[in-house]
Amino acid sequence: MTHPRFSTLLALVLIAVAECYHVVSAPLPCVRVAARATPAPVMMAKKQAAGKKVQVVLSQTIKGIGNKGELVLVAPAYAENVVVRGGLGVIASPEILADIAANAAKDAAAAKAAKDAAIDADKKLDAVFGKQGCLIKKSVGRDGAIFGSITAAEVADAIKERAGLVVDKKDIEPPTMKGVGTGTAEVKLHKEVTHKLKIVVAPATL
Structure with missing residues (x-):
């Protein structure tokens, strides 16, 4: 016959062992979940880094990339290993970008002035x-x-003499005329401004 105190002691020991088992086993799934989640931010960072581009100014034309003098975006490795090492261009530093912006503004101002002058010339020819x-x-x-x-030279001379404007004969397309009468000459004053000038041909005796 088992002693009551011994039975009670044995029961307490079994309960303690069972509780220890639960304490140790419970956290294990949490550790595995954390292990799966950890690599995600690292992979995202690599993708972001891979998508980063740098600006380079090409000193030579590269097929499929850009023409000489252009500012283009390329991958960092391509910029260093191909463009810079190959002598095909330079990394666009803040100073270079500032120069490009200044030159672009200057070119834009010059282009506007040229077009404005052509528009003024067009109006003067009309007048x-x-x-x-x-x-x-x-x-x-x-x-x-x-x-x-x-001839284009005759039209250019007439414009210079009567309107005081100098137009290159290469920019004049005279009318094709075989006799006296009227025709139209196209006077290209600018790539966006062309004046249609009425030409009146009369006998030289008049």
């Missing part, structure tokens, strides 16, 4: 020649045909 047109005298044969053709 000087208007609807009556630019008179050019040519020798005429008995059949009424003019000798030669209307």
